Amino acid sequence: MEKELHQAAIKGSVPALLELLKQDPQILTQTSSESDTPLHIASILGHSAFANELLNRSPELAARLNLQGSTPLHLAAAKGCVEIVKSLVLVNPDLGLVWDRDGLTPLHLAVIKGRVRVVAEWARVRPEATRVLTQGGDTGFHLCVKHHRLEVLKVLVECNGKDDDFVNWRDSDGNTVLHVAVARKQLEVISYLLDNTKIEVNAQNSNGFTALDVLSHSTRDLRGSDIKESLQIAGAPTIINKAPSVMFDRDTVQVSTTMQPMMSKRRSLRQLVFKPKKKEVDWLGRKRNSLMIVASLIATVAFQAAINPPGGAWPSDYLKDANGNPVDKPHRAGQSVMADTEHRHYGQFMIFNTLAFLSSLSIILLLVSGLPIKRRRWMWVQMVIMWIAMTALTGTYFMGLIFITPEQHRRGYLYHVTGVSVFIWMSMMAIVFLGNVLRAIIYLLRKYGCMKQKPTDDSLYEDYDDL
Incomplete structure (x- = not known):
């Protein structure tokens, strides 16, 4: 009968529930502990009539927890079932304060899922529930920003926006909701908070950084410029004296610092004059991706040219003449026409x-082998191979063009223009190849002490120190 009860809950069938209660009035109290009760199932599927009947018959089901530590109210709030939420809160108002095993109340789940109607109803009936923190120390404001729920944030601000202490509440890392919004560059959220709440624009987190400090060391873009302007209009200072290193992940915002004092004027010159170099691994990564794309394209074109050469293939066998005598130039169906009619050009074509x-x-x-080929010298080797591939593909194109051009047009204007274009292209390839060879030679000469090393930033600092 317990299985039949669960099937009735899945279907939301009130008549089936009543029939089962007639057969066994105690069936609602016999469900195994820590499993989903019929009320859990009805809540997550939105069967409000079935849920109301269960609550009328057995109100204690509202407080039962499943394996995840969730009450039926957690599930109804997450799914946005407003009617069921109303019924459950009416039966047991304290359910809105219960944490599940993830440290979240039903309201927190509604905020994360963006259930605006559920949050609005909760704010109207139990406004104090909107002020409960997660076990991690986050407010509903923090959750709204972390999960991009601007409309839910507006509801919470209308309910708690006049409470300055709650609006400026700091999470476990000391970050206010403004710190989190700036870190994620949510311009709309920042503008709304600055215009509609008394958020402290210069509040410092546990590391002593304001929202503007966080912004100053994030990636620069147009959105960041707009955020900076909004913060400064709201009272943020125009000069930033801190140098934090900001790291953010998907669910938390952690602000840490690696501030180091400038030990000498040499160090000061290094920081003020020379821009930090980009990581070499990023450059090599982009080069590898580009090589993979180009190499795949060349391999595809070359494969198609091999199985479908210029002129196509013979449609049928031609081994004997009409009298049954062997012919001088026999061929079979599927063999290349170019191989028989232009033997020399066909050989050149296939070589290229x-x-x-x-x-x-x-x-x-090389790129997919997993070998340690991430240094610049290996990248140079791959570039040389790519030069060979592109040069050979150019030769393939030219040989195919010669074959498909009729004899009487091989001295024409367009033909010569094409030939000159190919020659220019080959010259450019030769220049690129020679340039890379020259760079490699210079590198080896400098490495083994046969040539003076290129001046470095450190030598410039030494000259500055001498002054």
Whole structure:
């Protein structure tokens, strides 16, 4: 009968529930502990009539927890079932203060899921429930920002916006909701908080950083400029004296500092004059991605050219003439026409095409092999292979163009323009190749002491110190 009761809860069938209660009036009290009760099922599926009947028959079901530590109110709030939320709160108003195993109350789940109607009803009936913190120390304001719920934030501000202490509440890391919003660059949220609450724009977190300090060390973009302007209009200082290193993850905002004093004027010059270098691994990563894309494209083109050469293939066999005698130039269906009619050009075509195909496959193999080839010298080797592949593909194109052009047009204007264009392209490839070879030679000469090293930033600092 317990299985039938769960099936009735899934369907939301009140007649089926009444029939089961006639057969066993105690069936609602016999469900196993820590499992989903019929009220849990009805709450998550939105069967309000079924849930009301259960509450009328057995109100204690409202306080039962499932394996996740959730009450039926947690599930109804997360799903946005306003009618069931009203019924559950009416039966037991204290359910809105219960934490589940994740440290969240039903209202917190409604905020995270963006259930505006549920939060609005809660704020109207039990406004004190909107002030309960998560076990991690977050307010509903923090959850709204972390989960991008501006409309829910507006409801909470209307309920608690006049309480300066609560609006400026700090989480476990000492961050106010403004710190979190600035870290995530939520311009709309920041503008709303500054215009509609008494948020402290210069409040400091546990590391002593204001919202503007956090913004100053995030990625610069147009949105960041607008946020900075809004903060300064609201009273943030125009000069920033701190240098925090800000790190954010998806669910928390942690602000830490790696401030180090400037030990000498040499250190000051380094920080004021020279911009920090970008990480080499990022440059190499972008180069590897570009090489993979280009190599895959060249391999695809070369493969198609090999199985479908210029002129196509013979449609049928031609081995004997009409009298049954062997012909001078026999061929079979599917064989290349170019191989029979332009034997020399076909050989050149296949040499270039095979070279392009194997070179591109070599690059792909190196990139996916897992070998430690992340240094610049290995990237230079791959660039040379790419140069070979592109040069060979250009030769393939030119040989195919010669074959498909009729003999009488091979001296025409367009033909010569094409030939000159290909020659210019090949010259450019040669210049690039020679430039890279020259760079490699200079690198080796400097490495083994045969050439003077390039001046570094440190040598400039030494000259400054001498002054």
